[in-house]
Amino acid sequence: MARRAQPRPASAVRPFKMLRPPLKVWIDLNVLYPLPPHHASKFNPEGFDVRRVVPGDLVEWSITVDGDWLGRVTYELMSRDRSETVTHWVPSRALKPL
Numbered sequence: 001m002a003r004r005a006q007p008r009p010a011s012a013v014r015p016f017k018m019l020r021p022p023l024k025v026w027i028d029l030n031v032l033y034p035l036p037p038h039h040a041s042k043f044n045p046e047g048f049d050v051r052r053v054v055p056g057d058l059v060e061w062s063i064t065v066d067g068d069w070l071g072r073v074t075y076e077l078m079s080r081d082r083s084e085t086v087t088h089w090v091p092s093r094a095l096k097p098l
Helices: none
Strands: 016-028 053-063 069-078 083-091 095-097
Touching (some): 016 069
Antiparallel strands (some): 016 095, 069 083
16 A cells, blocks of 8 residues: 655744745735725825836745745835835735746
8 A cells, every 4th residue: 555645744844945046026016015994195106106016036935833925025116216125025925926
């Protein structure tokens, strides 16, 4: 009788995986910075534009204690006259391959 492979317990999943080279991805900033219900502030054309999907580099994966995946990404957060390079952990649902 053949033995069936047993799933690895969650504690056996390695929590960090570096990606070399980094993977090019789309980052949905709407997922990262959602508008709260009944949002009622005024548009400011000088502010950072977080209502778009931007390209970035996925450099690492990790898993949360709840089993959700996070990606460490670097991307440009842009306003009308300023650009900031940002690196942080984002939920996997905000990422898609480029």
